[in-house]
Amino acid sequence: MPTPRLEIEYCRKxxxxxxxxxxxxxxxxxxxxxxxxxxxxxxxxxVFELRLDGEVIFSCAAAGRFPESxxxxxxxRDRIAPTKDLGHSDR
Numbered sequence: 001m002p003t004p005r006l007e008i009e010y011c012r013k014x015x016x017x018x019x020x021x022x023x024x025x026x027x028x029x030x031x032x033x034x035x036x037x038x039x040x041x042x043x044x045x046x047v048f049e050l051r052l053d054g055e056v057i058f059s060c061a062a063a064g065r066f067p068e069s070x071x072x073x074x075x076x077r078d079r080i081a082p083t084k085d086l087g088h089s090d091r
Contacts, residue, residue: 003034006027007041007050009050017042019048027076057079069089
């Protein structure tokens with residue numbers, strides 16, 4: 001069974017790379033054993049979108065805001081490790 005792949009597509013012109021890399025770090029610290037890969041994907045047009053195995057789990061365009069680390073951890077957990085305790089991120 002292939003391990004999950006999380007893609008974080010960010011707008012390079014908007015310099016969202018720092019936000020994307022910080023979020024990748026947060027997810028890797030939490031799901032280091034459950035995820036197979038976290039990829040930073042340069043994009044354009046103000047994009048900031050997270051996809052887990054090709055499925056969009058968060059889009060700035062749709063939400064009208066950037067994601068919180070806590071909500072991304074919950075979205076990833078619910079799909080790849082539903083029984084995992086996220087500690088303070090679950091409160």
